[in-house]
Amino acid sequence: MSQNAGTAPQQIPPRPALAAGLAIAIGAAVLFSAKAVVAKLLYRYQIDAVTVIAFRMLLAVPVFGAVALWQMRTKAPLAPRDRWRILGLGLVGYYISSMLDFLGLQYISVGLERLLLFLTPTFVLLMTTFILKRHISGGQWIALAASYCGIVLVFAHDLAGGGPKVVTGALLVLGAAFAYALYLLFSGELVERVGSVRLVAYAMCVASAACIVQFFVLRPAAMLVQPMPVYWLSLVNAVFCTILPVFMTMAAIGRIGAATVSQAGMIGPVSTLFLGALVLGEPITAVQLAGTALVLAGIYMLTNKKSTV
Structure with missing residues (x-):
């Protein structure tokens, strides 16, 4: 999913560190975005979202579990309230x-999916306004208007060719963006107390457990037997589209700061558009680019x- 922007002013790092940090951040954004393309390839093997995400988490959880164990051994125990918060954040931010x-x-193009997810910062801003009663400046209203006009443009374009399924898919992905915005909004204080690595490792373990349990409740165990391409694509999804970009993003934030990483992440929707055309044959039109x-x-x-976040 999208990364949160920092708010505090930061010193400009040395040029080599800035270049390395930007390269890592851009690589992470492209890999995160490629998840949608890999999922589309998996759907060609007649498996559904429950199975796709179960394979993803089954293959990713050993790494996040190992990091979680390392954090448990090297850090002080969590307070009971923080355990419950991590449980809730993991379920909302990574599982739901x-x-x-x-x-x-399953219903929309990878280009539209990535743009809808990219609205997460706008949801964070709106929630801080209506929940935390923070002021939105005129410039921020203009930014919101531009973002949503762009979404309406791409949505109308895709709706003309996809019909009602596009509405269903768009609403589901908007729900995903909203859920992740909730995670970002309520994880800020927790990150300061427990650390970003610890929070992500624990939250991903919670989400992995939920996805795996969901699979065995809703699907027969026989569905674990799939053609070899499904296993290879799932491995790519877990390693290159989940594990690597998570830790690359953390490394980039350590080098150049969260705000710069967030801006570098803007390459994600563009890369998704072109990956979708290259790998999936999805057309790129002037309306989509606009x-x-x-x-x-x-x-x-x-x-x-x-004041955005």
Whole structure:
């Protein structure tokens, strides 16, 4: 999923560190975005979202579990309230959000999916306004308007060719973006107390357990037997589209800061558009490019505002 932008002003790192950090951040954004393309390839083997996400988590959880155990051994025990918060955040931010995203991908193009997920910062901003009663500046309203106009443009374009299924898929992915925005909004204080590595490792373990249990409740165990391409694509999904980008993002934040990483992540929707055309044969039109440009412009304006998050 999308990364949160930092708010505090940061010193500009040395040029070599900045270049390395940007390269890592861009690589992470492209890998995160490639998840949608891999999911589309998996759906060609007649498996559903429940199975796709179960394979993803089955293959990813050993790594996150190992990191969680390392954190348990080297850090002080969590307070009971933090355990419950991590449980809730893991379920909302990684289980519910991922499940809705993979369900939506069954109905819409990877380009529209990535743009809808990229609205997460706008949801965070709106929630901080209505829940935390923070003020939205005129510039931020313009940024929101640009982002949503871009989405409407791409959505209308895809709706003309996809029909009612596009509405269903878009609503599911919007739900995923909203769920992840809740995770970002309520994880800030917790990150400061327990650390980002610990929080992500624990939350991913919670989400993995939920996805795996869900699979065995809803699907027969025989569905674990799949053609070899399904296993290889699932391994790519787990390693290159989940594990690596998570830790690459953390490494990039350590080098260049969260705000710069967030801005570098804007390459994600663009890379998804072109990966979808290259791998899946999804067409790229002038309307899609215009809508993508509007969304990116709006998000760029938001991530440059100190009061965004």
